[in-house]
Amino acid sequence: MTRADTAGQTARTERARGVGLVGRALIRHLGSAVVVLLVVTFAAFALVRATPGNSATSIAVRQAGAGATQEQIDRIRDELHLDDSLVVQYGAWLSRAVTGDLGRSERTGRPVAEEIADRLPRTLFLAGGSAVLAILLGLGAGIVSAVVRRGPLPGLLRLGALLGASVPPFWLAFVLIAFLSERLHLLPTSGQSGPASWVMPWLVLAVPAGAIISRVVAVALADALAQPYVGAARARGRSTWSVVWRDALPNAVGSTLHVTALQVGMILTGTVIVETVFAWPGLGAWFVDAVKFRDNWSILAAVLVFAIGFVLITRLADLLQVAGDPRLRREETP
Amino acid sequence: MRSSPRPGTGQPPRRRRIRSIAAVLVLALTVAACGSTSAGGDEDRDTIRVAVAEEIGDLNPWDFLGQFHAMDLVYEPLVAYGEGGEPEPALAESWETSPDGRTVTFTLRPGVRFHDGTPFDAAAAKFNLEQWAGREEFSFLGSSEAISQIRTPDQRTVELVLSHPYPPLLHELSLVRPVRFVSPASAPEGKYTEPIGTGPWVLDSESDTGATFVRNEEYWGEKPELARVELRVMPDSQTRLSALRAGEVDLIGGGYLSPINAVEAQEIDSDSSLELLSGDADTTMSLIFNPRGPLADRAVREAISLATDVESINEVLYGGTDHVARGLFPPAVPHAGDRVERDYDPEAAAQALEDDGWRLEGETRAKDGTPLELELLLVSDPVHGTLDARTTGQALQDALGKIGVKVELRVVDGAAYFDEQAAGNYDLTFATTYGAPYDPTNTALSFLKTGVEIPIWTSAELDPLVDAAVAAQEPAELDAAYQAIYDELEEEVAFVPITSPPRYYAVRSDVKGFEIPPHEYHLDLTGVTLG
Numbered sequence: 001m002t003r004a005d006t007a008g009q010t011a012r013t014e015r016a017r018g019v020g021l022v023g024r025a026l027i028r029h030l031g032s033a034v035v036v037l038l039v040v041t042f043a044a045f046a047l048v049r050a051t052p053g054n055s056a057t058s059i060a061v062r063q064a065g066a067g068a069t070q071e072q073i074d075r076i077r078d079e080l081h082l083d084d085s086l087v088v089q090y091g092a093w094l095s096r097a098v099t100g101d102l103g104r105s106e107r108t109g110r111p112v113a114e115e116i117a118d119r120l121p122r123t124l125f126l127a128g129g130s131a132v133l134a135i136l137l138g139l140g141a142g143i144v145s146a147v148v149r150r151g152p153l154p155g156l157l158r159l160g161a162l163l164g165a166s167v168p169p170f171w172l173a174f175v176l177i178a179f180l181s182e183r184l185h186l187l188p189t190s191g192q193s194g195p196a197s198w199v200m201p202w203l204v205l206a207v208p209a210g211a212i213i214s215r216v217v218a219v220a221l222a223d224a225l226a227q228p229y230v231g232a233a234r235a236r237g238r239s240t241w242s243v244v245w246r247d248a249l250p251n252a253v254g255s256t257l258h259v260t261a262l263q264v265g266m267i268l269t270g271t272v273i274v275e276t277v278f279a280w281p282g283l284g285a286w287f288v289d290a291v292k293f294r295d296n297w298s299i300l301a302a303v304l305v306f307a308i309g310f311v312l313i314t315r316l317a318d319l320l321q322v323a324g325d326p327r328l329r330r331e332e333t334p
Numbered sequence: 335m336r337s338s339p340r341p342g343t344g345q346p347p348r349r350r351r352i353r354s355i356a357a358v359l360v361l362a363l364t365v366a367a368c369g370s371t372s373a374g375g376d377e378d379r380d381t382i383r384v385a386v387a388e389e390i391g392d393l394n395p396w397d398f399l400g401q402f403h404a405m406d407l408v409y410e411p412l413v414a415y416g417e418g419g420e421p422e423p424a425l426a427e428s429w430e431t432s433p434d435g436r437t438v439t440f441t442l443r444p445g446v447r448f449h450d451g452t453p454f455d456a457a458a459a460k461f462n463l464e465q466w467a468g469r470e471e472f473s474f475l476g477s478s479e480a481i482s483q484i485r486t487p488d489q490r491t492v493e494l495v496l497s498h499p500y501p502p503l504l505h506e507l508s509l510v511r512p513v514r515f516v517s518p519a520s521a522p523e524g525k526y527t528e529p530i531g532t533g534p535w536v537l538d539s540e541s542d543t544g545a546t547f548v549r550n551e552e553y554w555g556e557k558p559e560l561a562r563v564e565l566r567v568m569p570d571s572q573t574r575l576s577a578l579r580a581g582e583v584d585l586i587g588g589g590y591l592s593p594i595n596a597v598e599a600q601e602i603d604s605d606s607s608l609e610l611l612s613g614d615a616d617t618t619m620s621l622i623f624n625p626r627g628p629l630a631d632r633a634v635r636e637a638i639s640l641a642t643d644v645e646s647i648n649e650v651l652y653g654g655t656d657h658v659a660r661g662l663f664p665p666a667v668p669h670a671g672d673r674v675e676r677d678y679d680p681e682a683a684a685q686a687l688e689d690d691g692w693r694l695e696g697e698t699r700a701k702d703g704t705p706l707e708l709e710l711l712l713v714s715d716p717v718h719g720t721l722d723a724r725t726t727g728q729a730l731q732d733a734l735g736k737i738g739v740k741v742e743l744r745v746v747d748g749a750a751y752f753d754e755q756a757a758g759n760y761d762l763t764f765a766t767t768y769g770a771p772y773d774p775t776n777t778a779l780s781f782l783k784t785g786v787e788i789p790i791w792t793s794a795e796l797d798p799l800v801d802a803a804v805a806a807q808e809p810a811e812l813d814a815a816y817q818a819i820y821d822e823l824e825e826e827v828a829f830v831p832i833t834s835p836p837r838y839y840a841v842r843s844d845v846k847g848f849e850i851p852p853h854e855y856h857l858d859l860t861g862v863t864l865g
Contacts, residue, residue: 051749051750052746052749052750052753052754053746053747053748053749053750053751053752053753054749054753055749057749057752057753057756058749058752059398061717061752062398063398063471063474070756070787072471072473072474108391108392108399109392109397109399110392118542119542174572174576177572177573177576178576181576181580182576182579182580185580185581188580188582189573189576189577189580189582190568190570190573190576190577190582191543191566191568191582192543276569276570277570277572277573278573279543279566279567279568279569279570279573281389281541281542281543281567285569288569289388289569292715292747292748292749293749294749
């Protein structure tokens with residue numbers, strides 16, 4: 001057996017062991033994810049119930065305006081079983097939810113599952129586009145900051161990241177609309193009329209996330225570039241960019257995965273504001289309306305979907321980190 | 335150490351790839367941007383684009399889900415609400431009330447058909463009236479309780495027999511729901527399926543981003559000039575204004591359609607490409623008292639009224655002193671009564687409290703050990719058609735602090751506001767009258783009678799006055815009956831009228847022929863042309 005063969009075999013076993021580990025990790029993660037979802041939805045439900053105001057009043061006021069009578073409100077409360085105990089109501093919701101029945105929206109009268117089926121793809125499209133843009137922005141700015149050490153560029157990028165991370169999204173949205181739509185007539189103010197209408201919503205969500213990712217990438221990459229193996233590679237005559245791409249970046253990326261995942265999660269919840277401003281008929285805007293109305297089942301369903309998204313993203317980051325870093329796999333072996 | 339470029343290429347292949355990706359991205363954005371400029375231009379000048387705050391929802395007239403203005407495009411009433419609340423013929427050509435006020439006979443307009451071709455006749459009218467008259471979920475409408483029998487002596491006549499005379503009947507029949515008419519064929523056995531009305535517009539398509547209506551070519555009345563109406567959903571008011579400026583929509587405004595506040599109105603007014611239209615106010619926002627604790631004391635209410643600088647509040651917050659409210663209703667509401675000039679005199683306010691035994695103890699006055707501390711309940715997201723009073727609340731807190739009345743502000747959201755008011759968890763709050771077409775009747779019945787959920791003011795003296803006003807028939811009698819209510823409220827210093835906001839609409843300057851409708855639930859686009 002040649003040395004190459006042995007090396008190949010080791011790599012194969014390592015990969016196989018990696019897959020087993022990933023599988024086991026998946027099962028473990030799944031278990032804890034279910035617990036997280038139960039806790040989150042129950043907490044959301046309890047919070048909505050503890051907040052003053054309820055959907056029975058909202059419905060009565062919609063029917064009769066300020067002249068709604070207690071009698072009307074009580075009748076609707078009764079129909080909606082709002083006077084059952086918290087646990088009974090949550091239990092009833094849960095037992096229906098596991099069969100896919102998320103109830104009917106008290107605000108729009110439509111089944112919640114149908115509304116989500118309509119709106120979730122739009123929110124995913126918004127969040128997905130923003131996430132890709134944020135990662136591109138973050139990686140690009142981060143790499144440049146770490147590699148280019150001289151001149152005004154690193155300072156400018158740091159300042160830009162600070163500004164990008166601190167600017168409130170709704171403010172950024174209005175500045176962009178005022179400038180790009182009202183003044184320059186380049187992009188439509190809102191809606192979903194094609195690629196031009198995606199640019200601003202994507203940007204507004206991507207800028208703060210990208211800013212934070214860029215700093216984490218910059219620091220991790222600078223650390224990696226200070227390692228002896230980088231010096232060794234350069235001593236062999238490899239170019240800076242080749243070392244960054246092939247050696248330093250793969251080593252640095254692992255430690256940035258968690259922050260990136262968190263930022264993508266924030267993008268998902270950031271849709272709540274951005275969808276309202278840009279008249280984007282997704283889950284975020286729908287959630288805002290549901291909260292205003294105290295539309296119990298819609299709030300619960302939206303929280304559930306957002307929580308699933310958050311859990312998926314962070315767990316995916318965990319798995320990617322384990323899968324991408326042989327050292328972690330070795331450490332996990334008993 | 336820097337590596338030198340590879341010979342022949344000038345740069346490493348990786349870098350070239352990044353450059354080309356960047357170039358593609360820039361190109362894509364440019365193409366997208368150019369695409370939008372042409373789409374934003376004038377593609378089809380036969381369509382008016384209207385921004386709306388909410389999706390139109392389910393247009394079932396016997397449910398409570400859909401938006402009024404969308405229903406108004408499709409469905410018509412027997413009687414329309416004219417200027418100043420005068421009932422005008424709509425699907426009914428004429429009507430007559432019997433001398434005892436217990437039978438109202440309507441003669442239906444001949445030759446009217448629903449969008450599906452079904453004739454609008456006495457049977458169709460009866461079918462529709464039966465869906466709400468006498469039903470419990472519509473008991474908030476006095477008409478629903480008053481109508482005891484619906485007779486159809488012939489195809490063109492409908493007789494409503496009332497259990498008691500109910501003069502507001504004609505007004506209520508001009509509302510949007512549940513009183514308008516849907517094709518019986520589209521609601522088999524009373525189960526609504528499709529929005530098929532008799533109106534000038536036919537629903538063509540709808541989604542959660544908007545809805546399109548096309549002209550009803552068979553319309554019995556004056557046909558609309560334009561071929562289509564496009565409603566575009568934009569929940570955010572700043573976005574709607576931006577869209578109007580950018581030429582993506584032609585019309586915004588209306589209390590429920592896509593509200594414009596006083597600040598936005600000033601912005602619009604100063605923009606030469608836009609035209610601001612303002613109609614007579616039909617609502618009033620007033621400061622109201624919960625007559626318990628210190629506010630049971632008339633002198634305290636009077637002091638608060640004297641210390642409230644209504645002129646300045648209007649000047650700074652509500653677009654000018656023209657909008658100062660001088661009564662429970664603005665003048666455009668029928669039987670709105672005499673205008674009342676209110677004094678602003680903080681010194682007299684302090685004196686009134688002093689005379690009544692409220693003495694300064696430090697910053698705050700007290701009487702018999704009770705400090706003069708009041709809670710002002712405010713709403714953070716007022717429903718469409720009402721104003722955001724939070725800044726007014728702060729102004730009031732400041733003004734009353736100066737005469738030794740301590741005011742705590744408590745802000746809750748819309749869903750909680752009604753419950754808090756109904757539970758009486760406030761000392762001071764703001765209330766807004768219903769507006770046309772409901773007033774004066776509905777405000778009187780829902781805000782001024784003992785036992786209502788959210789009173790503006792109630793008392794044993796007021797109750798018989800309200801009953802008399804609602805039962806009054808002749809115009810002179812009505813004027814006198816309502817004036818008696820206003821006098822009683824004034825005598826008690828029962829509330830402080832603050833502002834009557836104009837009804838704002840804004841159009842792009844190429845929109846011609848749009849007239850402000852007589853009330854905010856109505857969207858009349860018949861005479862509108864573009865270009």
